Amino acid sequence: MKVFISGNIAAEGINELKANDIEITQWTADKPITAKELIDACQQHDALISVGRNKINAEFLQACKHLKVIALHSVGYDQVDVATAKKLNIPIGNTPGVLSAATADTAFLLMLAVSRKAFFLHKKIIAGDWKAYQPTVELGIELKGKTLGVLGLGNIGIEMAKKCIALYQMPVVYHNRSQNPEAEREIGAKYVSFEELLAQSDVLTVHTALTPETQGLFTLDVFKQMKSNAIFINTARGGIHNETDLIEALQQKLIWGAGLDVTNPEPMDKDNPLLQMENVAVLPHIGSATEETRTAMAKIIAQNILAGLKGEPLPYPVD
Ligand SMILES: NC(=O)c1ccc[n+]([C@@H]2O[C@H](COP(=O)([O-])OP(=O)(O)OC[C@H]3O[C@@H](n4cnc5c(N)ncnc54)[C@H](O)[C@@H]3O)[C@@H](O)[C@H]2O)c1
Numbered sequence: 001m002k003v004f005i006s007g008n009i010a011a012e013g014i015n016e017l018k019a020n021d022i023e024i025t026q027w028t029a030d031k032p033i034t035a036k037e038l039i040d041a042c043q044q045h046d047a048l049i050s051v052g053r054n055k056i057n058a059e060f061l062q063a064c065k066h067l068k069v070i071a072l073h074s075v076g077y078d079q080v081d082v083a084t085a086k087k088l089n090i091p092i093g094n095t096p097g098v099l100s101a102a103t104a105d106t107a108f109l110l111m112l113a114v115s116r117k118a119f120f121l122h123k124k125i126i127a128g129d130w131k132a133y134q135p136t137v138e139l140g141i142e143l144k145g146k147t148l149g150v151l152g153l154g155n156i157g158i159e160m161a162k163k164c165i166a167l168y169q170m171p172v173v174y175h176n177r178s179q180n181p182e183a184e185r186e187i188g189a190k191y192v193s194f195e196e197l198l199a200q201s202d203v204l205t206v207h208t209a210l211t212p213e214t215q216g217l218f219t220l221d222v223f224k225q226m227k228s229n230a231i232f233i234n235t236a237r238g239g240i241h242n243e244t245d246l247i248e249a250l251q252q253k254l255i256w257g258a259g260l261d262v263t264n265p266e267p268m269d270k271d272n273p274l275l276q277m278e279n280v281a282v283l284p285h286i287g288s289a290t291e292e293t294r295t296a297m298a299k300i301i302a303q304n305i306l307a308g309l310k311g312e313p314l315p316y317p318v319d
């Protein structure tokens with residue numbers, strides 16, 4: 001059996017596949033594979049490990065309907081036409097759970113960095129602009145006791161809420177497609193409407209999937225409904241906020257600051273005004289990028305591939 005990997009994954013996953021006599025071909029160029037190159041490669045293979053934002057759309061799936069399994073190197077699957085994959089009986093696997101703690105750490109890091117203007121002040125030091133100590137400048141805001149609003153209280157949202165409760169005793173409100181009574185019991189989160197989430201959150205952290213309902217959800221009109229001291233955090237997908245509107249909301253001081261691990265497009269242009277703003281922190285989509293998490297993801301991917309190649313149900317299927 002032959003597996004194509006459209007990037008690189010942790011050695012533990014590759015070793016597991018090799019130990020099962022799987023032949024592996026990897027995309028090693030330092031530019032992303034094109035749609036045509038991906039189809040050409042997959043036509044020579046039995047399975048795909050999709051690294052990054054390969055579009056697993058109807059065109060790709062029709063051209064590669066012989067694939068026995070596609071294993072995503074992500075929990076998010078907004079890049080996949082799941083309905084067509086189902087119709088063509090191509091199982092899709094993802095990596096839920098194992099990346100929740102690392103991604104929530106990234107959301108927490110961004111929240112703290114924004115609240116103390118850390119990235120902006122770091123840049124000032126590098127630029128030789130460290131001014132003498134002054135008690136009234138470069139002031140941040142404190143998080144203790146502030147209200148955390150979670151949009152999408154799933155695996156990562158719950159991890160983020162737990163950290164904020166443990167460190168800052170933050171009361172948690174959340175909005176979801178449906179209520180999560182178990183999480184409500186576990187962390188004492190209160191379910192509110194989307195409008196209430198906007199009105200009550202001092203920190204609003206986004207952890208939903210990118211779907212037609214969440215695409216472009218955060219517009220200027222939505223930012224206007226948030227508190228003027230609010231921090232907006234997005235580690236989910238850049239497509240969930242409208243970047244032009246976010247810039248305007250920050251310029252007009254409709255909200256206090258923003259922390260982004262995801263942007264639209266990615267990579268973000270180096271001249272993006274967000275990168276010059278003092279209450280903004282941007283990271284290059286490193287949510288799950290720790291040694292431990294990437295190893296765990298690679299192991300799950302190997303399990304999904306091995307099951308799919310045997311025609312067995314995937315242990316971690318996208319449903
Ligand atoms: N920055 C990164 O590197 C990184 C890493 C992992 C995941 N992510 C993103 O985070 C997302 C969440 O991951 P997860 O593991 O917590 O997923 P999850 O499925 O456990 O949680 C998602 C939650 O969002 C809710 N939801 C879905 N649509 C909604 C809507 N329209 N309105 C309100 N709530 C809605 C779901 O009910 C669920 O509770 C992923 O889909 C992915 O896009 C990013």
Ligand SMILES: O=C(O)[C@H](O)CO
Nearest residue numbers: 073074075076099288
């Ligand atoms: O969804 C995920 O797991 C991350 O965003 C990596 O793509």
